[in-house]
Every structure is written in C-alpha cells, then in structure tokens.
Amino acid sequence: MLDRRNHHVFQPLLYQVAMAALSPGDIASPIRWILRRQKNVEVLLAEARLIDPKRQVVILTDGEISYDYLIAATGATHAYFGHDDWRPLAPGLKSLEDALQIRRRVLMAFERAEREPDAVRRARLLTFVVIGAGPTGVEMAGALAEISRQSLARDFRHFDPGSSRIILVEAGPALLAAFPAPLQKAALTDLQDLGVEVRLNSIVTDVLPGRVMVRDGAIDAETVVWAAGVAASPLGASLGVPLDRAGRVEVEPELTIPGYRNVFVIGDLASLDDERGKPLPGVAQVAIQMGRHAVRNILRSIEKQPMRAFRYKDLGNMATIGRASAVADFGSFRLTGYLAWLAWLFVHLMNLIGFRNRLLVMVQWAWAYVSYQRAVRLITGDEPPPAP
Amino acid sequence: MLDRRNHHVFQPLLYQVAMAALSPGDIASPIRWILRRQKNVEVLLAEARLIDPKRQVVILTDGEISYDYLIAATGATHAYFGHDDWRPLAPGLKSLEDALQIRRRVLMAFERAEREPDAVRRARLLTFVVIGAGPTGVEMAGALAEISRQSLARDFRHFDPGSSRIILVEAGPALLAAFPAPLQKAALTDLQDLGVEVRLNSIVTDVLPGRVMVRDGAIDAETVVWAAGVAASPLGASLGVPLDRAGRVEVEPELTIPGYRNVFVIGDLASLDDERGKPLPGVAQVAIQMGRHAVRNILRSIEKQPMRAFRYKDLGNMATIGRASAVADFGSFRLTGYLAWLAWLFVHLMNLIGFRNRLLVMVQWAWAYVSYQRAVRLITGDEPPPAP
Numbered sequence: 001m002l003d004r005r006n007h008h009v010f011q012p013l014l015y016q017v018a019m020a021a022l023s024p025g026d027i028a029s030p031i032r033w034i035l036r037r038q039k040n041v042e043v044l045l046a047e048a049r050l051i052d053p054k055r056q057v058v059i060l061t062d063g064e065i066s067y068d069y070l071i072a073a074t075g076a077t078h079a080y081f082g083h084d085d086w087r088p089l090a091p092g093l094k095s096l097e098d099a100l101q102i103r104r105r106v107l108m109a110f111e112r113a114e115r116e117p118d119a120v121r122r123a124r125l126l127t128f129v130v131i132g133a134g135p136t137g138v139e140m141a142g143a144l145a146e147i148s149r150q151s152l153a154r155d156f157r158h159f160d161p162g163s164s165r166i167i168l169v170e171a172g173p174a175l176l177a178a179f180p181a182p183l184q185k186a187a188l189t190d191l192q193d194l195g196v197e198v199r200l201n202s203i204v205t206d207v208l209p210g211r212v213m214v215r216d217g218a219i220d221a222e223t224v225v226w227a228a229g230v231a232a233s234p235l236g237a238s239l240g241v242p243l244d245r246a247g248r249v250e251v252e253p254e255l256t257i258p259g260y261r262n263v264f265v266i267g268d269l270a271s272l273d274d275e276r277g278k279p280l281p282g283v284a285q286v287a288i289q290m291g292r293h294a295v296r297n298i299l300r301s302i303e304k305q306p307m308r309a310f311r312y313k314d315l316g317n318m319a320t321i322g323r324a325s326a327v328a329d330f331g332s333f334r335l336t337g338y339l340a341w342l343a344w345l346f347v348h349l350m351n352l353i354g355f356r357n358r359l360l361v362m363v364q365w366a367w368a369y370v371s372y373q374r375a376v377r378l379i380t381g382d383e384p385p386p387a388p
Numbered sequence: 389m390l391d392r393r394n395h396h397v398f399q400p401l402l403y404q405v406a407m408a409a410l411s412p413g414d415i416a417s418p419i420r421w422i423l424r425r426q427k428n429v430e431v432l433l434a435e436a437r438l439i440d441p442k443r444q445v446v447i448l449t450d451g452e453i454s455y456d457y458l459i460a461a462t463g464a465t466h467a468y469f470g471h472d473d474w475r476p477l478a479p480g481l482k483s484l485e486d487a488l489q490i491r492r493r494v495l496m497a498f499e500r501a502e503r504e505p506d507a508v509r510r511a512r513l514l515t516f517v518v519i520g521a522g523p524t525g526v527e528m529a530g531a532l533a534e535i536s537r538q539s540l541a542r543d544f545r546h547f548d549p550g551s552s553r554i555i556l557v558e559a560g561p562a563l564l565a566a567f568p569a570p571l572q573k574a575a576l577t578d579l580q581d582l583g584v585e586v587r588l589n590s591i592v593t594d595v596l597p598g599r600v601m602v603r604d605g606a607i608d609a610e611t612v613v614w615a616a617g618v619a620a621s622p623l624g625a626s627l628g629v630p631l632d633r634a635g636r637v638e639v640e641p642e643l644t645i646p647g648y649r650n651v652f653v654i655g656d657l658a659s660l661d662d663e664r665g666k667p668l669p670g671v672a673q674v675a676i677q678m679g680r681h682a683v684r685n686i687l688r689s690i691e692k693q694p695m696r697a698f699r700y701k702d703l704g705n706m707a708t709i710g711r712a713s714a715v716a717d718f719g720s721f722r723l724t725g726y727l728a729w730l731a732w733l734f735v736h737l738m739n740l741i742g743f744r745n746r747l748l749v750m751v752q753w754a755w756a757y758v759s760y761q762r763a764v765r766l767i768t769g770d771e772p773p774p775a776p
Contacts, residue, residue, distance in 0.1 A: 006499060006767040023411035025764035032543040033765065042545045045499040045767075096768050111394060111433040155420040157430045356755045356763050363751060367744045375744050376413035377421065379394045379433075380484050381769075 002058065002065065004047035006030055009096060010352055012284060013361070015136055017099035018225075019143035020107070020151075020374040024096045026360050029353045048074065050238040053260045069262045069298045072235060072249075073291065076268035076282060079231035079246070086207040090129075090224040093136060100381055102225055106144065107379050109223045114156050126164040127221035129212050131204055132228030133168050133175035135319040138187060140225055141168040142322035145194040150372040167197045167219055169204060169212070171228070176319055176327065178281060183327040186336040190321040204228075230282060232269050239263070244271040244279075253309035255294050261301065266290035272310065280312055284351075289313065320344045323369070390446065390453065392435035394418055397484060398740055400672060401749070403524055405487035406613075407531035408495070408539075408762040412484045414748045417741045436462065438626040441648045457650045457686045460623060460637075461679065464656035464670060467619035467634070474595040478612040481524060488769055490613055494532065495767050497611045502544050508608075514552040515609035517600050519592055520616030521556050521563035523707035526575060528613055529556040530710035533582040538760040555585045555607055557592060557600070559616070564707055564715070566669060571715040574724040578709040592616075618670060620657050627651070632659040632667075641697035643682050649689065654678035660698065668700055672739075677701065708732045711757070 007028040016022040035041045050059040051072060057064045078092035091101050106128065113125040126148075130141045148164035155161065168175070168191065174184045175191075175198065191198055199214070206213035211220055232247035241257045242250045248271035251257060255264045255272075267287030272280050280286050289312060297307040316330040318340070326340040335343055345365065352358045368374065395416040404410040423429045438447040439460060445452045466480035479489050494516065501513040514536075518529045536552035543549065556563070556579065562572045563579075563586065579586055587602070594601035599608055620635035629645045630638045636659035639645060643652045643660075655675030660668050668674050677700060685695040706728070708714040714728035723731055733753065740746045756762065 006495060006765070023413040024766055024768060025411040028766055029763070030543075030765040032540075033761070033763075036542040039545075043543075044503060045496075046503070096766070100768075107394060108433075115432060115434070152420075154424040155418075155431075157427075354763075356752070356759075356761075359751060359755070360748065363747060364744070367747070371744075373421070373744075375417070375421075375742075377394070377418040378412055378416055378484070380412060380488075 001031060001035065001041055001043045002046050002048055002060075003031055003043070004045070005095075006032070006045050007096075008034060008353065010357075011094075012348060012351070014093055014096070014099050015139045015143065017096065017376075018093055018102040018106075019140065019147065020103055020377045021143070021368060022361060022364060023376050024100070026357055026364065027352065028096060029357065034353060048235055051235060051263070053239060053257070053263050056262070067262075069264070069301070071264045071266060071291070071294050071298075072239075072269055073265075073267045073287065074233035074235045074269050075287075076230040076232050076246075078226055079229035080226070081229055083207070086226070089207045089209060090131060090212075090226040092226040093140075103376075104379050104381055105223050106147070107377055110148075110152060110156070110161065111379070112222075114158050122159060123165075124210055124220045125222045126159070126161075127167065127219065127223075128164065129167045129169060129219055129221040129224045131169050131207075131212070131224065131226050133170035133172075133198070133200075134178075134227060135176065137168060137170070137225075137227035138175055138191065138319055138321060140227060141166050141196045141198075142191060142194055142320070142325070145191075145196050146322050146372075147374060149195060151374045151377075162195075165197060165221075166195065167199060167221070169199050169202045169214060169219075171201070171203045173201055175200070178317060179319070179327060179329055180334065183329055183334055183336065187319065187321055187327050190325040190337075194322055194325075230268065236265065236269050239265075246271070254297055254307040255290060255310050256297075256307070261307070264294040264297070266294050274312055283317070285315055286312055318344045318347065323372075389419060389423065389429055389431045390434050390436055390448075391419055391431070392433070393483075394420070394433050395484075396422060396741065398745075399482075400736060400739070402481055402484070402487050403527045403531065405484065405764075406481055406490040406494075407528065407535065408491055408765045409531070409756060410749060410752060411764050412488070414745055414752065415740065416484060417745065422741060436623055439623060439651070441627060441645070441651050444650075455650075457652070457689075459652045459654060459679070459682050459686075460627075460657055461653075461655045461675065462621035462623045462657055463675075464618040464620050464634075466614055467617035468614070469617055471595070474614070477595045477597060478519060478600075478614040480614040481528075491764075492767050492769055493611050494535070495765055498536075498540060498544070498549065499767070500610075502546050510547060511553075512598055512608045513610045514547070514549075515555065515607065515611075516552065517555045517557060517607055517609040517612045519557050519595075519600070519612065519614050521558035521560075521586070521588075522566075522615060523564065525556060525558070525613075525615035526563055526579065526707055526709060528615060529554050529584045529586075530579060530582055530708070530713070533579075533584050534710050534760075535762060537583060539762045539765075550583075553585060553609075554583065555587060555609070557587050557590045557602060557607075559589070559591045561589055563588070566705055567707070567715060567717055568722065571717055571722055571724065575707065575709055575715050578713040578725075582710055582713075618656065624653065624657050627653075634659070642685055642695040643678055643698050644685075644695070649695070652682040652685070654682050662700055671705070673703055674700055706732045706735065711760075 010027045013027045032043045047061045057066045080086045109125045116122040130137045144166045148161045152161040202214045236249040249265040251270045268282045293310045318328040320326040324338045326344040328335040328340040398415045401415045420431045435449045445454045468474045497513045504510040518525045532554045536549045540549040591603045624637040637653040639658045656670045681698045704718040706716040712726045714732040716723040716728040
C-alpha cells in the first residue's frame with residue numbers, strides 16, 4: 001500500500017473540518033493503524049510519479065517498486081479549467097491541509113472585519129463566495145450561513161456577523177445536478193431560508209484578489225472557495241492508455257486497462273459507463289465498490305478463472321444543507337428536511353473508520369446541535385496574517 | 389483583550405497534541421467564544437510590538453491602542469542559551485504549530501525508518517532525544533516511549549518500533565528540579581521502566597543535523613525536542629524597567645511596574661519573589677492567581693483604595709510520566725503511581741475550558757487507556773518530507 005500521506009481521510013466530512021465543526025483527527029485515521037492486523041500488508045509512505053505497465057514498476061519520487069498486480073486509486077484533484085492562477089485565490093477542498101487553509105481564511109475574514117473601520121472594505125470581508133453547487137458547495141454555503149448567523153452571533157462588537165453575505169455561484173441551471181428536480185428544489189429553498197444567495201446559470205469568468213467576476217457582474221468578496229471542477233490525478237496519463245476529457249483512464253468493464261490484465265484503475269481516476277451508457281459518478285460509493293471488485297478479480301485471475309465485469313449498485317445519494325436539513329435520494333423513495341438529515345448523520349457516522357472516530361464525531365455533533373456552536377474555530381498554520 | 393492568536397491553548401496538555409494523543413481543537417478554545425457573554429470586552433486579533441507606558445499606548449504591528457490600565461501577560465518563549473541555530477533542529481513546545489511540527493517529525497522518523505535499508509541510518513531515525521527534564525521533557529520522553537513500545541507495536545514490517553531509543557538529557561543532577569527528592573526518584577524509576585535512558589548531569593554542547601553533542605560524547609539522533617530553557621517574551625524589555633536574567637520584568641509586590649501604577653505584568657513575563665525570598669515558578673497556577681490579583685488591584689485603584697501585595701498560594705505540583713504513572717506534590721502529602729495519575733487526570737480535565745473539551749478529552753483518554761493507541765497520528769502540514 002503506497003500513499004504519499006500517512007492517513008486516510010473520510011472525504012465526505014472534510015467540509016466539516018473546513019467549517020470548524022470537527023478536528024482533522026476526527027475524520028482521519030493512520031493507514032498503518034487501519035491495516036495493522038493484516039500482517040501481509042506493507043504500508044509505505046511514498047509518492048508515485050509514474051506507472052510503467054511494460055516493466056511492471058511504479059516509479060516513485062525516490063525509487064521504484066515492482067508489482068505483479070497493481071490497483072491505481074489516486075483519485076482526483078481540483079480543476080480550474082485552465083485558470084491555474086485562480087488556485088491561490090479560490091482554494092479547493094481535497095486534503096486536510098486544504099480544509100485548514102479554508103478554515104483559516106474564513107475565520108480571518110471575520111477577525112479583520114472587526115478591526116476594519118471602512119464600511120465598503122468590511123462588506124467585502126463579510127462576503128463569501130462558493131463556486132460550484134455540487135454537494136460540497138452546497139454543504140459549505142450552508143455551513144457558512146450557519147457560522148455567521150448562529151455560531152458567531154455574540155462574538156463581535158463592531159459589526160453584526162448576521163449581515164454577512166454568502167453567495168453560491170453555479171454555472172448550470174440547477175444545484176445538486178445529480179439529484180432529481182424535487183430534491184434540488186427542496187435544497188434551494190433550505191439554502192435560501194438560511195440566507196444563502198444562490199445564483200444559477202452564473203458562469204465565473206475571472207477570480208481576482210477581492211473580487212469574483214461572473215458573466216452578469218462582479219462580486220466583491222475577500223473569501224472565495226472553489227467547489228466546481230475536478231480533474232483526475234496526473235498518474236493516469238503515465239499509463240499510456242486512452243483518457244477521457246477529464247483525464248480519467250477509460251477502463252475495461254473488468255476495471256483493468258487496455259492491454260494489461262494486471263493493472264486496475266478504480267475510483268475517481270477511472271472512467272466507466274454503467275449498463276445504460278451513462279458515466280459512473282465520481283462518488284465514494286463507486287470507488288468503494290470498485291475497490292472490492294478489483295480485489296475479487298485479482299483473486300480470480302490468480303486462480304486462473306475469468307474476470308468479471310463491474311456492476312455498480314447505486315445505494316443512493318445524499319447531501320446536507322445544514323442543521324436538520326438535507327436531501328436524500330434512494331431511487332425508490334426520497335427524503336428531505338429532518339428525516340433526510342437523520343439519515344445523512346447515520347450513514348456518515350457508520351462509514352467513519354473505527355469506533356473512536358464515530359464516538360467523537362457523534363459527541364461533537366450532539367454538542368453542536370444543542371449549542372449552535374462550532375468549537376474548532378482555530379486560526380492555525382504559518383501563513384502570515386494578511387495586512388488589514 | 390489583544391492576542392496575536394484567536395485561541396487560548398491549555399498549555400499543560402500541549403505535549404499530548406505533539407504526542408498524537410489529542411487534537412488541537414480539544415485543548416484550545418476561541419478567545420471570542422470564551423468571552424462572548426462579557427459584552428464590555430472587546431477581543432482583537434493583533435500583535436503587540438512595544439508598550440509605551442509614558443504615552444499609555446500599546447504599539448501594534450499595525451497601529452496602536454491606548455489604555456487606562458494595562459495587564460501584560462505575553463509569557464515566555466524557548467531559549468536556546470545563545471544558540472539560535474539549534475532552534476530548527478530541536479523545536480520547542482509553546483504553540484499548537486510547535487506541537488504539530490513535533491508530531492510530524494516524530495511520525496516521519498518512523499515512516500522513514502520503514503523504508504531505510506541501512507541499519508546505522510535506521511538506528512539514527514529511531515533515536516529520539518529530549519533535552520531538558522522538567523515536567524514537559526519528562527512527559528514527552530514518557531510519551532515517546534509509550535508510542536514506540538505500545539501504540540506502534542503492530543504497525544511496521546521492517547523493524548521493531550520497540551527497539552527505538554528515547555534519551556532524556558538533563559544538565560542538572562536530577563529530573564523535575566521543582567519536586568522533592570522522593571518524587572524525583574519515583575519519576576526516574578517509572579521513566580526507566582518505560583525504557584527511557586535518562587542522562588543526568590549531561591550538558592548539551594551542540595545540536596547538529598542528526599547528532600546531539602553532550603559533554604561526554606555524541607548521540608546520533610534524527611529527532612530532537614527542546615524542553616530546556618525559557619526566556620520571557622521580548623515585550624517586557626520595551627517597558628524600560630529592570631529585567632531579571634531571563635528577561636522577565638521585576639514587578640512590585642502589587643504586580644505593577646516601577647513608576648507606573650497602571651501597568652501590571654503577570655505570569656511568565658513577571659519576576660517576583662515569594663515571602664521567603666524564593667522566585668515564584670513559571671507555572672500556570674502562579675499566572676492564574678496573578679491575573680485575578682491584578683484585576684482586583686485595578687478595581688481597588690479605581691475605587692481609590694490602596695493596592696494589595698500579591699501572595700502566591702501553592703496548590704501543588706504535578707507531572708505525569710505515562711500510563712498510570714505520575715508524581716504529585718501537595719506539600720502536606722505526596723502521591724506517586726496510579727493515584728497520582730488519577731489526580732493528574734482529574735485536575736487537568738477540570739482546568740480545561742468548557743464542557744465540550746472536557747468531555748472530548750475524557751472520551752479520548754478512556755479510549756487510549758483501553759486501546760493503548762494514539763489516534764491522532766497524522767502527518768500534516770506543508771513542510772516538504774525530508775529526503776530519505
């Protein structure tokens with residue numbers, strides 16, 4: 001098991017670290033600890049640079065490792081659609097470091113507002129733009145609204161945090177594109193009730209320091225979060241097989257790559273259509289099921305049995321908007337509001353790794369529900385505080 | 389309330405963050421949140437650069453603030469006794485950033501050892517030196533021994549973490565200098581039982597990359613932690629009044645500075661002798677009591693009453709060595725072992741701020757006691773991984 005990080009992060013709750021509700025340690029576990037009982041597994045902290053399927057080696061930044069079978073699951077990263085200069089101005093959310101950076105920027109904006117005598121500049125500090133209204137964008141916009149309206153309500157003396165503007169900008173005609181229309185509508189209403197301004201059909205044309213340009217005008221905002229595009233990890237390109245438009249590896253139905261029956265690509269790095277010809281979504285469920293399937297195919301291959309085609313079993317789709325508010329689509333039935341939120345809490349708690357993390361997250365959610373607080377409001381890290 | 393950080397850290401548990409037992413959010417609280425109900429308190433995130441008692445202003449890095457009364461409590465920082473080049477090689481433990489850096493270095497040493505084929509280099513990676521055997525040094529050495537002997541026992545495939553060497557280097561003739569001799573002896577025995585090599589009367593003459601020079605030889609060690617010296621914050625020097633050898637402000641018995649009855653200096657920044665002529669120690673109890681006393685004297689001054697001299701009430705002294713092992717000196721009676729450890733747990737839990745943090749820390753301590761694990765073993769932060 002090669003990973004350039006020593007920990008596994010439960011991505012669906014990463015936004016709660018960015019939004020000061022949970023600590024990094026609550027949603028992450030050391031990979032070695034997860035695999036400590038598998039004595040035949042070796043965990044190495046290493047960064048893969050290239051895969052050479054002909055020589056059957058993974059080339060690291062500091063050496064190489066040969067394999068009999070390989071599963072590549074390096075996932076996706078942010079994509080700025082060719083505007084890499086937007087990256088430092090509008091950070092995305094993929095790692096714990098990203099989450100702590102967003103947390104620092106959001107909290108620092110409020111701190112600077114407290115010391116800002118100029119009303120125009122203060123308004124810019126109190127405007128937060130989230131670009132992209134998929135589940136992560138919706139969750140962050142909802143959380144930002146709750147932070148400003150609830151958690152910080154009593155904390156400042158020179159402005160009302162409730163006057164903050166949270167603007168969710170989406171290029172498409174609806175938020176939560178993967179959900180059925182009634183749930184999109186429910187999520188929109190809930191977000192607006194929280195005080196989020198949702199701008200649909202609104203394409204971002206530029207991100208500048210302190211300003212986001214959208215096609216129909218400019219938004220003055222100090223803090224911008226990117227939740228719009230993902231691109232596959234560059235490792236896929238080194239395989240020398242066809243990629244799709246987002247850089248994902250077009251895998252065979254067995255999850256192997258063309259020409260190599262011992263190299264599997266899964267998760268966000270893989271591109272595969274379901275039986276109806278629709279591409280599989282880049283969600284955790286697909287990655288988890290692909291992982292299991294790849295392992296089964298390796299075992300079948302070792303036993304000289306034919307590999308089987310992957311079939312995705314869609315277990316449903318959920319997104320949370322805020323306190324007691326979520327949408328859940330289980331195909332045969334749909335939930336909104338409080339019930340959907342309870343389902344979301346349950347599913348996410350159960351999918352955390354280890355009893356300790358489940359217990360800690362549960363305790364903190366219960367405390368937050370009672371207190372309306374977000375306790376992990378720490379500005380940490382060595383980024384110098386921006387000049388006021 | 390001016391602070392250059394937005395959070396208050398409960399320093400006595402900071403080593404548990406460095407040793408991967410707790411998350412930063414468990415021992416820190418936003419200052420605004422602590423003071424949210426005091427409507428007449430204004431919290432500002434700002435860094436004080438100088439104090440000008442003549443003009444009655446605090447000069448910030450970005451502006452200045454005038455005062456009627458001032459309490460300076462900027463504490464202490466690491467002192468390297470004139471060897472500031474040791475600082476990057478042997479980080480100390482004062483802030484959350486320091487703790488995360490030490491955590492990263494300790495965990496990274498084990499990760500690099502797993503990939504190190506050379507036995508000599510691997511031994512250097514698995515040698516940890518703690519310089520200074522005060523409470524923090526003792527606590528860290530004990531925790532490092534537990535990490536290597538217990539928490540990581542099943543995690544590696546190419547070496548036995550139990551073969552790690554933990555060396556506690558102390559210049560003086562005893563560890564825990566502030567404690568009575570029988571407790572020093574108990575702590576020494578407990579540390580040695582954990583497998584810590586304690587070197588007393590051992591003066592560090594140089595810290596080099598991968599090597600610590602002590603007077604009687606060299607120790608090859610990749611990871612070095614500094615727990616030896618503290619120096620007062622440089623803010624005290626700007627007051628223009630006499631300082632002691634460690635740079636602390638020599639305060640009047642009322643905690644004011646000579647010549648200014650409206651400027652108070654407290655905590656680690658203040659130098660004051662008790663009634664027997666012994667200098668007050670730089671511990672939390674002194675700082676907390678001084679804080680209360682300074683406020684009372686300000687109120688008395690406003691009411692035109694004479695100020696009162698500060699008297700320290702010593703509530704006792706504790707240090708923990710590890711699991712079920714601590715020493716506690718309450719003057720009239722002393723505890724060691726399990727009982728001292730329970731007392732330590734209780735006192736530290738009660739002194740945390742807020743119900744949430746108390747509950748979270750208690751849950752994690754209970755889990756760690758049962759599992760022998762340290763769950764927050766995350767290598768995070770943007771320091772580039774050192775070349776193997």
